[in-house]
Amino acid sequence: MFELLRKEDMAHEGSIWSCAWGRSIKKKSNHKDHHNGEGDASRDSMDVEEIEEVEDFIVTGSMDNNVKLWNYSDNKLVQKNQLDGHCFGVVSLDINHDSSMIISSSLDSTIRVWNAQETKLEKKIEAGPLEVWTVAFSPDSKNIIAGSQNGKINVYGTESGVVESTLDTKGKFILSIAYSPDGNYIASGAVDGIITIFDVASGKLVQTLGGHAMPIRSLCFSPESNLLLTASDDKHIKLYDMKQATAVATLSGHESWVLSVAFSPDSNHFVSGSSDTLVKVWELKSKSCVHTFREHTDQVWQVKYNPDSNKIVSVSDDNSICIYSQDVPPSTQENNSTNDYDEL
Template sequence: MVKIQVNKLHTLTGHNDCIYALAEAPDPRYFFTGSGDGMVVLWDLDDPKDGKLIAKVNHSVYALEVDSQRNQLIVGHNFEGIHVIDLVDQKELWSLNITNQSIFDIKISGNNIFVGTADGMIIVIDTETKAVKRHLKISEKSVRVLALSPDGYRIAAGLSDHSIKVFDLNTLEPIHNLISHSNSVFALGYQPNNSVLISGGRDASLKIWDAVDYSLKQSIVAHLYAINYLAFREDGRYFVTCSMDKSIKVWDAESFKLLKVIDKARYAGHGTSINKVVWSRYNQNIISISDDRKISIWNLEF
């Protein structure tokens, strides 16, 4: 059995509302957070105590995505659209008003920005023309999370209608409709080696799907309450989940066995729902954000 020692390194404050969005910068020494206060803040893992405000919008920010190729940050501005920020001079380059709905997730592939919204839409935006290419209506319920396959051929969407829908990334034709969850799907991620797709949601369960034929391989009762997000370590050997039950759990990505529980009682964890986690490529620490308006940084020694 793998032994893991957990050390809490930092608790960062500064946001005035629940923190919903989290993304690594192209240089993974830095990361971004977005909050219900409309603030987007840049943090430095080498000197994390003081964040730097790089954007302020009028509504909550649920989604952030980094375009590493162009060194840009895409901010999802609820009830309005997206803002694209140049990360060299930290100035807004352009924005696009595309929706009067909440924006729950953003992914970028090549020249396409994919925006998942509360009215069951995936809006495809061309980064070159800065215009909407396509509105893909995939459900009457919210698109909560998007995941790109590492081989670049698929995009998967987790929905509030309890399904996961998989599309050809180039044609956007539907390929699979995965039904197993009994409630909204909030968490979705392909293993970096492309062998499995893992999903989690309001039913507190994890589903392990074969990433080739999309058959259901395993179902795990993983948390007490909703699973909000999951993230793999860069090498794909482990992944973490975070939940409304205020805990972070560390899992083996081959056996899918639970390895560690990080919570308030044992490790002075978050006091309320944990909304997102990132497994840092910079120093392999885990970054977590919460409704308690705090960011925690954890060191895991295996």
């Protein structure tokens, strides 16, 4: 059920801190001929059938200053292109909802917007003088949010590259940031272990959540936007009920900092990566670890699921990319959105 499918050693010349899994769908026309009884093809009897070509790709960002695109097919990773331009390490990446755009942020204080299909730079956003440690697309791709060490979240227009609004957490260094999939909330995690939740429509701070004792390296909403998952240097993962604004579970198992967490798109599992070099898969309903991967030799900076919830990618300070399988039971595939508050 769980296995390593591919390990790409020395995928970058430096530590890999960020990754994202994208999927492009291209429609092609296929012409089908109908023949008459005498074997002649008639132009009038020709049907046009649309075929969808699905292409999975992975994006990685490294302390070697580079962003790389990898095509993933038949358990093979093939580098498609390298996106040059950043002057210092790339610390955060995101792919928009239809996998047409990529954003990267760097210690060079810039955000770059890339065309994923043409693998070219669309826009460079000067976000300085402060470094940009974390970025994310809005669900509709119209905005980019960025967090920095001054405790403020800048909301940029994707097309304009201009700051449209600023959300002040009134806190410390922001290490992690996330949009809720329904577009209603923005969450951030800070170096002091505090989580802030903003209402997108009003721009107001609506919740401040505690519970972690150390920096929050990663956070993400569930696909239904009802749960928030957080990862911290205190070695714990916490699960928050957004409606009640309370922690409903604290999960332990890692032996060091938890650097990344990600929900599966079907909401049934989540995955975590840690500086203990481990990648752990957790079942949401039971709130228990169901598998541990031990393929990396250094700390794991980021983990992500593919759109089908059956594969995971992880990146590490050991300069490698690992891809794992996670079989999704048929019953799970048929009932994708059953995890609600009552089941926790």
